[in-house]
Amino acid sequence: MTNRIVEHPILEVKPKKKVRFVFEEKEVEGVEGDTIASALVALGVVTMGHSLKKHRPRGFYCAIGNCASCDMTVNGIKNVRTCITPLEENMIVKREFVEDIQDDIH
């Protein structure tokens, strides 16, 4: 997992337990303490979905559950705010309004 901090002058960086989940039908891993969105960003996912009308890509934006940019379908429930939802083992996460995205997952 290359997108995670390994050393930091202030923060304690502890090894964390892996959490397996499914994103767009691929088996992937986050860590304990992640939200769904933080796990995805760590995996290198930058497109969280597409806008409704013009289908423009939407990225991670506010991190406080306010902007709807990272809303996804989680375990069949639509419009889950992934930036404030803790990641759980075996979650099934899908983007909404998807247009053919080629993920480059690490």
Next chain:
Amino acid sequence: MIYTDVLIVGGGPSGLTAAKMCCEAGLSTIIVERSHILGGQLTKQTHKFFGSKDQYAKMRGIDIAVKLQEDIASFNTLTMMLETTVVGLYEDKVVTILQHNEYKKIKAKAIILATGASEKFLAFENNDLPQIVGAGALQTLVNLYQVIPGKSMVMIGSGNIGLIVSYQMLQAGIEVKKVIEATDRIGGYKVHASKLKRLGVDIQTRKTIKRAIGKDQLEAVEIVSIDENFKEIEGTSEIIETDLLCVSVGLSPLHQLASMMNCQTTYISELGGYVPLIDDYFQCSVPGVFACGDMVGIEEASSAMMEGYLAGLYTCNYLNQPHLEAESLISHYENQLYELRNGLFGRKTLRGIEKRKENLIHA
């Protein structure tokens, strides 16, 4: 229906401190928080606070968040509802909440709104590209989740948040290519700007972003110089390659829940936008509804905590169950707030607070 004396919306610095006062006075209290953790903005603030000891100076935000939670951990009259969003608020103080995909109702005798703020945005071409993020959001990803979303970044805005977050991104190993500022002076404290400059970060004033460049995500930004009327100066365009653009152009109070309850709100630029109008006792135009923290005016977390203590104490008074030390605590926290607003930034806030009071008409 769940019954409670006090319902607090928001588990950030002001919500947690308000809760402490209500619990100490023996009131049953519920905190509703939409995130899965308590502490709000404190949970991502790795920097040390300014001020005096009573204002949690020299402590890091992340440690203050832990302290505030410890302060209320032992009260069995307190219920914390995390991952819970308020979706309906009515004048009779019935509140509809959504928790884990289930609707519930709470009836409270008093409500304290402490929703905080959201980040302001900027209009420019392609501003919706992925990898253009709010400063607070980037700080959350990096400091709270320890995830690094890019290799390099450009920061728009040189206020304290812009400067502090830039410094923290350097600490995490992200290259800060430039900090740009539209006005003619750096907005934040000199001490923060100097730290960045010492590390070789270029802070440029009278610069703005013209457009973001990229197909599916940010690849570069075009920045230009602007004159005193904020108009572009021809021939100053510069393209900077970067995979992150951070927007730090201020915060807006999250006033919406107050409006939903028909509390009077007004736009006050000194306070960051629309705010619920409150009296000297943090009470909104609807009796029994109180508001505090960034929601009633953008300030630092230190002020939000002092306001939270006060709003909590005044709520106890309103419910005729005053805190045993109400008098001395109120004077203590009022003094702390006065001190915090004594500086240069405080003057603007105080102007806004005057307007907020002038416009209020009690129902």
